[in-house]
Amino acid sequence: MRHLLSLISGALFGIGLYLSGMTNTDKVQGFLDFFGNWDPTLAFVMGGAILPMAAAWALTHGRKPLIGGNFPERPETKFDRKLVVGAILFGMGWGLVGLCPGPALASLGFGGIGGLVFLAAMLAGMLVAPKARQMLDRA
Amino acid sequence: MIEMDWIWGLIGGLTIGCGGAVYLLGNGRIMGASGIIGGLVDGSGRHEWLDRVAFLAALIIAPALVVYASDSVAQTNLTSNIFMVVLAGFLVGLGTRIGNGCTSGHGVCGISRLSPRGIVATLVYIAAGALVVVVLRAILGGL
Numbered sequence: 401m402r403h404l405l406s407l408i409s410g411a412l413f414g415i416g417l418y419l420s421g422m423t424n425t426d427k428v429q430g431f432l433d434f435f436g437n438w439d440p441t442l443a444f445v446m447g448g449a450i451l452p453m454a455a456a457w458a459l460t461h462g463r464k465p466l467i468g469g470n471f472p473e474r475p476e477t478k479f480d481r482k483l484v485v486g487a488i489l490f491g492m493g494w495g496l497v498g499l500c501p502g503p504a505l506a507s508l509g510f511g512g513i514g515g516l517v518f519l520a521a522m523l524a525g526m527l528v529a530p531k532a533r534q535m536l537d538r539a
Numbered sequence: 540m541i542e543m544d545w546i547w548g549l550i551g552g553l554t555i556g557c558g559g560a561v562y563l564l565g566n567g568r569i570m571g572a573s574g575i576i577g578g579l580v581d582g583s584g585r586h587e588w589l590d591r592v593a594f595l596a597a598l599i600i601a602p603a604l605v606v607y608a609s610d611s612v613a614q615t616n617l618t619s620n621i622f623m624v625v626l627a628g629f630l631v632g633l634g635t636r637i638g639n640g641c642t643s644g645h646g647v648c649g650i651s652r653l654s655p656r657g658i659v660a661t662l663v664y665i666a667a668g669a670l671v672v673v674v675l676r677a678i679l680g681g682l
Contacts, residue, residue: 402565402566402590403589403590403593404593405561405562405565405566406562406566406590406591406593406594406597407593407594407596407597408558408561408565408597409558409559409561409562409565409566409570409594409597410558410593410594410595410596410597410598410601411558411597411598411600411601412554412555412557412558412561412601413554413555413558413559413570413572413594413597413598413643414597414598414599414600414601414602415551415554415601415602415605416551416552416553416554416555416556416557416558417551417555417602418551418602418605418606418613419547419550419551419554419605420547420548420550420551420552420554420555421544421547421548421551422551423602423613423615424614424615424616425615425616425617425618426616427544429672432665432668432669432671432672433669433672433673433676434669434673435673436672436673436676439544440545441544441545441547441548442548443548444545444548444549444552445548445549445551445552445555446552446642446646446647446650447549447552448548448549448550448551448552448553448555448556449552449553449555449556449559449647449651450552450556450647450650450651451552451553451556452553452556452557452559452560453556453559453560453563453647453648453651453652454651454652455560456556456559456560456563456564456651457563457651457652459564460563460564464567465563465564465565465566465567465568466564466565466566466567467565467566467567468567469567470567471563471567472563472567472568472569475649475652475653475654475655475656475657476654476656477655477656478656479655479656479659482637482638482639483638483639483656483659483660484638484659484660484663485634485637485638486633486634486635486636486637486638486639486660487634487638487645487659487660487661487663487664487667488634488663488664488667489630489633489634489637489638489667490630490631490633490634490635490638490641490664490667491634491663491664491665491666491667491668491670491671492630492634492667492668492670492671493626493627493628493629493630493631493632493633493634494627494631494642494664494667494668494671495667495668495669495670495671495672495675496623496626496627496630496671496675497617497618497623497624497627497628498616498617499615499617499627499628499631500572500573500631500635500641500642501572501573501576501631501632501635501641501642501643502572502598502641502642502643504628504631505572505576505595505598505599506598506599506602507602507613507615508599508603509599509600509602509603509606510602510603510606510613510615511615511617512615512617514615514617514618514619514621514624515615515617517621517624517625517628518617518624518625518627518628518631519628520628521624521625521626521627521628521629521632522576522628522629522631522632523576523580523632524628524629524632525628525629525630525631525632525633525634525636526573526576526577526580526581526632526633526635526636527580527581527632528633529577529581529632529633529636529637530581530583530636532633532637533636533637536637
């Protein structure tokens with residue numbers, strides 16, 4: 401059951417990313433280009449995605465997940481260096497070519513060799529991240 | 540085409556949100572792309588690996604099938620500068636795992652429950668991305 405739900409969820413996520421135009425790096429970089437020829441599409445995608453998600457969060461109150469267990473706890477309010485440093489590094493990479501993890505995977509089937517190279521580099525970054533987290537904790 | 544683009548953005552966004560809602564209400568988990576992949580890469584999500592693989596497989600295959608079935612030509616328009624692709628990929632992988640989330644986890648799932656961390660992270664990565672795009676446009680005179 402849970403694997404089926406994961407499949408459905410992943411498929412909706414991927415198809416949504418494609419339909420929305422977010423697998424097109426020009427549209428993502430166009431959104432980030434606030435002082436140039438700004439493309440607001442990403443804001444509509446984000447807004448559109450937040451609507452059903454907000455409804456889903458509202459439905460979690462007093463209920464259990466379909467497969468059992470518990471819903472995620474209340475969001476943490478603790479801010480640390482890792483959150484900010486991580487977001488800066490991610491944002492820089494995102495702006496550089498216009499790909500983030502979801503669209504990088506969703507476009508793998510038609511993204512050619514460049515998409516594969518991005519994925520390999522992203523996995524490498526993820527592999528060394530635990531070490532970097534430790535360094536930030538100690539610094 | 541810009542006039543139609545926002546409608547597709549909204550339709551696609553709603554579809555993405557429904558995917559996140561299924562993941563949350565069904566499996567009780569937050570649909571964050573970087574977390575789902577990252578847990579496989581560094582081993583922290585080993586105990587639920589099949590769950591993650593199922594999600595990722597569908598994420599890769601479903602849009603490819605849509606492109607194939609609709610006979611459309613999908614363009615990612617990714618830069619051909621391989622150095623930039625490698626650098627960007629590394630930064631995205633590293634940053635999302637240090638900061639514990641990306642556009643789906645912090646952005647969609649975090650903002651929709653008014654998570655302060657999600658909201659701050661989203662503002663920071665959008666600002667960092669915008670700065671890079673401004674610099675790129677200034678240096679290269681285009682992308």
